[in-house]
Amino acid sequence: MINYLVNKWPEYFKPGMTPRKKRIIRFLLAFLLTFITYQAILEIITVEIPIFGFHDIVDLRNPQEIPPQRRDFPGDYSQQNLEPFLDDLVRQNYWFLSTQELYEYFIANPKKPVPSEYGDRKKVMITFDDGNKSIYTHLLPILQRLENKYGRKTKVVVFVNSGFLGRQDSLIKKVTCQDLRDGMQTGFYDIQSHGLNHENLTKISMTALDRELSQDQIILRKCTKDLDPNQIVASHIAYPFGAVNKQVDKYLVKYFSSGYLYDSLKLKLRFFPPNKYRISRLTVNKKHSAERLSRLASGSWLHKLIGKK
Numbered sequence: 001m002i003n004y005l006v007n008k009w010p011e012y013f014k015p016g017m018t019p020r021k022k023r024i025i026r027f028l029l030a031f032l033l034t035f036i037t038y039q040a041i042l043e044i045i046t047v048e049i050p051i052f053g054f055h056d057i058v059d060l061r062n063p064q065e066i067p068p069q070r071r072d073f074p075g076d077y078s079q080q081n082l083e084p085f086l087d088d089l090v091r092q093n094y095w096f097l098s099t100q101e102l103y104e105y106f107i108a109n110p111k112k113p114v115p116s117e118y119g120d121r122k123k124v125m126i127t128f129d130d131g132n133k134s135i136y137t138h139l140l141p142i143l144q145r146l147e148n149k150y151g152r153k154t155k156v157v158v159f160v161n162s163g164f165l166g167r168q169d170s171l172i173k174k175v176t177c178q179d180l181r182d183g184m185q186t187g188f189y190d191i192q193s194h195g196l197n198h199e200n201l202t203k204i205s206m207t208a209l210d211r212e213l214s215q216d217q218i219i220l221r222k223c224t225k226d227l228d229p230n231q232i233v234a235s236h237i238a239y240p241f242g243a244v245n246k247q248v249d250k251y252l253v254k255y256f257s258s259g260y261l262y263d264s265l266k267l268k269l270r271f272f273p274p275n276k277y278r279i280s281r282l283t284v285n286k287k288h289s290a291e292r293l294s295r296l297a298s299g300s301w302l303h304k305l306i307g308k309k
């Protein structure tokens, strides 16, 4: 094939074409073809799972929730953009993974086989950090509307700091245990840990670290005890500030099956099992339009070209 390409080279190149030049062109073409083939194969064997990391949800139509009444936070996202984004995903029949599903079917070693009803569906995970009240007041109504509209239940992951449960005095109000129970009972919430008090786990003493991890799990499980017979609640953690290191790892394994970063990357699964305590998440902020998030969820052009889910 390479020889064919070189010999088909337009005539006007031929006069000055020394054997040496031909060799160079042949080499470059071979290199290019190998590179493209390698990329295509890599793309085909890669399973991409976009995990979106949201924080507070604000209603832009409510003056109380926008400056100057309420301070802007970098991680804020508007209800007005969140709803069309989620609507698009539900309409396209995405599989909204829970943390336990991601773990069992894609991360654990050995993995469980993916049930056939999920086989050909595109995958996504939607997460909300910090247990802000808006996951109850703004997010749940959206999920309820989508269920009424499409007849499908949408599961979202909420990573909660149980040390702040029910707080009304902070800049951003927090959910109560009852809010979490409501979200879980209606089947929308997958409740997971975000540490007890949102401490940077890499910067505290071992005693404090152990407390941040163990107490959050105890409190979240106590709150949801009767709803969670298999103790799935607080089996997974998202690190506050995305901060984790080897030292933290040693304590994590005592309490959690997997851990989530906040590193603006898509989770990519290839030959080897990934590090279950370094699961990548895409950071979301107000600069991302609903369309941009939909494009991020749907994957690369090559994935679409080969019809990969």
Ligand SMILES: [Zn+2]
Pocket: 129, 130, 194, 198, 240, 241
């Ligand atoms: Zn956080």
